[in-house]
Amino acid sequence: MAGRFYFMNIQVIIPAAGSGKRFGGKKQFLSLWDKPVLLHSLECFEKSSQVTGVIVVTSEDEIDLVQTLIQRSGLKKVHAVIPGGKERQDSVRLGFYQAPLCDMVLVHDAARPFVSLEMIDRLVQGVQEVGAAVVGIPVKDTLKNVAGGLVKETVDRNPLWSIQTPQAIRYDIFKKAVELSQKENFLGTDESMLVEKAGFPVKIVMGSAYNFKITTPEDLAIAEALKGVLCTR
Numbered sequence: 133m134a135g136r137f138y139f140m141n142i143q144v145i146i147p148a149a150g151s152g153k154r155f156g157g158k159k160q161f162l163s164l165w166d167k168p169v170l171l172h173s174l175e176c177f178e179k180s181s182q183v184t185g186v187i188v189v190t191s192e193d194e195i196d197l198v199q200t201l202i203q204r205s206g207l208k209k210v211h212a213v214i215p216g217g218k219e220r221q222d223s224v225r226l227g228f229y230q231a232p233l234c235d236m237v238l239v240h241d242a243a244r245p246f247v248s249l250e251m252i253d254r255l256v257q258g259v260q261e262v263g264a265a266v267v268g269i270p271v272k273d274t275l276k277n278v279a280g281g282l283v284k285e286t287v288d289r290n291p292l293w294s295i296q297t298p299q300a301i302r303y304d305i306f307k308k309a310v311e312l313s314q315k316e317n318f319l320g321t322d323e324s325m326l327v328e329k330a331g332f333p334v335k336i337v338m339g340s341a342y343n344f345k346i347t348t349p350e351d352l353a354i355a356e357a358l359k360g361v362l363c364t365r
């Protein structure tokens with residue numbers, strides 16, 4: 133494929149400016165396998181030959197801490213650590229404004245330590261095919277519509293996927309999606325919602341059950357227990 137020889141500039145935005153209400157603290161800085169949660173994904177992007185640069189978005193109070201962590205770990209690709217916003221979408225938008233003009237932007241939650249090189253490769257391929265791609269996994273549980281503590285109906289889970297990050301989007305599409313969401317005051321729960329709203333297709337590529345988001349303390353305990361099971365890096 134001719135595209136293989138074309139150097140792509142791929143920038144990664146890491147939203148890490150949340151306060152971790154459900155966890156009860158800023159989980160992105162807690163220790164997992166002897167290093168902060170945030171560093172796990174940063175190391176994966178550092179290793180990926182696809183990725184050119186990384187922007188970390190964090191709260192004003194943690195900028196110094198993040199810069200110190202990055203220097204100590206010898207990460208070379210992080211070129212900006214900037215303050216975030218009120219909602220995750222605000223933090224991502226501020227990160228996007230900081231990104232240089234490039235081919236593609238990936239957004240990845242700081243709270244998902246187990247992203248893999250394979251997922252990044254699948255996303256890049258997906259963006260080359262349709263312009264935007266997200267990782268997800270098919271839903272395993274039975275799903276029900278519930279109201280007032282009673283089951284209203286069972287939902288057909290066949291077409292349903294749980295969506296994770298990274299989410300990867302061509303730069304020009306990302307720009308249009310961000311502009312539209314600003315203009316219409318639209319708040320989505322992930323980047324692909326903005327892309328869908330702007331009328332562009334989004335491809336789903338396979339994620340991993342291991343790529344879960346640390347949301348509550350149980351999730352950190354599960355992540356700790358995966359030491360020895362996952363040896364991705």
Ligand code: CTP
Binds near residue numbers: 153
């Ligand atoms: N995030 C962010 N800016 C915000 C809110 C969230 O950069 N204003 C980041 C979080 O730091 C996290 C990712 O977005 O890496 C996913 O968000 P989530 O898991 O919801 O983290 P929190 O918002 O911190 O947690 P909670 O919703 O429980 O408060």
Ligand code: MG
Binds near residue numbers: 150
């Ligand atoms: Mg949140």
